[in-house]
Amino acid sequence: MYAIQTENLTKEFHTLFSKKRALVVDDINLEIDRGEIVGLLGPNGAGKSTIIKMLCGLLKPTTGKIFINGRQMENDRSRILALIGAVLEGSRNSIWSMTVKQNLTYFAHLKNVYGRAFRERGDELLNSFELEDKRNEMVKNLSKGMKQKLAIVLAFINDPDVILLDEPTLGLDVHTARLVKQRIVHMAKRNNKTVLLTTHRIEIVEEICERVAIINKGRLIAFEETEGLLSSFGGEYYIIKLSGRPDTAILEGLSIVRDVELDQSAEGEFILRLILDRKDHLFKVLEALGQGNQSRVLAINRSKPKLEDVFVKMVES
Amino acid sequence: MSRWWNPDWVINVIYVLYAETLREFITLRRYFLESISGLVMVYILFMGFFFASQGFSPQAISLTNNSDDLAHRTVGFVLWLFALNSVGHFSNAIRDESHIGVMEQIALGPSGLIVDMWGRAIGKTIIDCLMLGLVLFIIIITTRISLSFPFFSAGLVFLLTLLGLYGLGFFFGGLALIYKRLGSVTVVVRFGFLILTGAITPIENFPEWLQVISKTLPMTEGLKILRLLMVENRPFIYVLGSGDLLLLIVNSALYLSIGLISFKYLEKVARERGLLGVY
Numbered sequence: 001m002y003a004i005q006t007e008n009l010t011k012e013f014h015t016l017f018s019k020k021r022a023l024v025v026d027d028i029n030l031e032i033d034r035g036e037i038v039g040l041l042g043p044n045g046a047g048k049s050t051i052i053k054m055l056c057g058l059l060k061p062t063t064g065k066i067f068i069n070g071r072q073m074e075n076d077r078s079r080i081l082a083l084i085g086a087v088l089e090g091s092r093n094s095i096w097s098m099t100v101k102q103n104l105t106y107f108a109h110l111k112n113v114y115g116r117a118f119r120e121r122g123d124e125l126l127n128s129f130e131l132e133d134k135r136n137e138m139v140k141n142l143s144k145g146m147k148q149k150l151a152i153v154l155a156f157i158n159d160p161d162v163i164l165l166d167e168p169t170l171g172l173d174v175h176t177a178r179l180v181k182q183r184i185v186h187m188a189k190r191n192n193k194t195v196l197l198t199t200h201r202i203e204i205v206e207e208i209c210e211r212v213a214i215i216n217k218g219r220l221i222a223f224e225e226t227e228g229l230l231s232s233f234g235g236e237y238y239i240i241k242l243s244g245r246p247d248t249a250i251l252e253g254l255s256i257v258r259d260v261e262l263d264q265s266a267e268g269e270f271i272l273r274l275i276l277d278r279k280d281h282l283f284k285v286l287e288a289l290g291q292g293n294q295s296r297v298l299a300i301n302r303s304k305p306k307l308e309d310v311f312v313k314m315v316e317s
Numbered sequence: 318m319s320r321w322w323n324p325d326w327v328i329n330v331i332y333v334l335y336a337e338t339l340r341e342f343i344t345l346r347r348y349f350l351e352s353i354s355g356l357v358m359v360y361i362l363f364m365g366f367f368f369a370s371q372g373f374s375p376q377a378i379s380l381t382n383n384s385d386d387l388a389h390r391t392v393g394f395v396l397w398l399f400a401l402n403s404v405g406h407f408s409n410a411i412r413d414e415s416h417i418g419v420m421e422q423i424a425l426g427p428s429g430l431i432v433d434m435w436g437r438a439i440g441k442t443i444i445d446c447l448m449l450g451l452v453l454f455i456i457i458i459t460t461r462i463s464l465s466f467p468f469f470s471a472g473l474v475f476l477l478t479l480l481g482l483y484g485l486g487f488f489f490g491g492l493a494l495i496y497k498r499l500g501s502v503t504v505v506v507r508f509g510f511l512i513l514t515g516a517i518t519p520i521e522n523f524p525e526w527l528q529v530i531s532k533t534l535p536m537t538e539g540l541k542i543l544r545l546l547m548v549e550n551r552p553f554i555y556v557l558g559s560g561d562l563l564l565l566i567v568n569s570a571l572y573l574s575i576g577l578i579s580f581k582y583l584e585k586v587a588r589e590r591g592l593l594g595v596y
Contacts, residue, residue: 058421
């Protein structure tokens, strides 16, 4: 039994008086195990938020099925909602005219958490997200980062099995984003929770997600383990620092070289990024660079492919 | 229906009702000055309605006191104030919460939006009873009208009337899930109630066709019975015998059923169109 499972999930929107339809999510099949942290990546308008909203029952799919812990959304929505915690993008997620404590009480009771369980869980979460001294503060007086941390606290208050986070680190400073990231991993790993998160900060996905789903124009174009996805874009990644501008046309003419990119650093050095199929092809590249006689190799570094590179290439292709 | 037999579900519902009632009180406390000034406005409105044409002299007030007319109108006016709040409360709350962006989180509650709305209705009714009770008390003191308060019978009729009014509130709440801003529609309906339900003018003075329409509205029958009990001091047994209570029960049950069914349907439409919580 999967924690999250979708079968041919599709969503079309149409306006009231027009037959014009917009296909936003197209035939998505996801199978996510309990305890997994999965990143949902895609460019703006790819359909990520629509998927999150369908998974938390706020939006009804046009066709397809959603199962949370084996229960089907359409038949068992209220039970499923008790298993879900969600932070939604573009939503306030808390009531700004109430204090942190009042928000906690209100949303906990709405999510059927009360009595000792509520007090213990509330205290634990406020401490964990460094909000314990803000209990009596009005939410509107909190910083953006604190409001976002409160949103996550409220999403976690019912100890949900499935946590859906739509841009949880949007607009956060480095420290707060790191804290949020750590807490998400901590909650997921310690309590075997399933997390599906969308973000534009791909380094977060690369760091904490075991698997990545890439969505483009509503379609799932990749759903693999993060490591696997990176290695499938295999090859040897090199960064070569040069004293002068190399003749990239010569390099692009070599069949052994892929994805040549050239930048210039602030110090005036040229940074050449390229991918080779094999390590020993590097000698041929150096030979080719020497032909132009215009530049001297200053340094060569090998690097791993970044998820960002993989994401951009997949979406572009 | 089966979940009504599940004690856990019932306890969860009670806590949701508690949460929403608590929130109504927090909002009242936060905007207390606004609420008090609202009450003053209501009192001024009442005095304006009933005494402006006669001047505000003590003689004018005492002249009016000599008849039951003012007592009739007072009961009508206060019940209309309850109607004013109950018919538009859900749609206003949904509009405001969609606007500030918390509606989606509220809709994620496992007990569902209807239970949530009932919580608001309970909280709002308790607050209205306290606030409008205060207005009624001040009206009674300043105009020296005489009203009886048979707790059980008047309370029962009042609650039955409110159920019908909240039925209409659910209908508008459902529409607000889709169309968000219903301000002018609910205002027309609510002020229409002031005239059409006999709150200020007896419906017997209306043309016959208008009387038929008037009698189908959710406040009319309740108001008629409350006047019998509170102004004319008729015993409850008289109301039971007249068949008026049965009419009220049927009327309220119809409004409530239609309200709940339409809310459920419109919530489904909002979920299909992605409008739940979107302003």
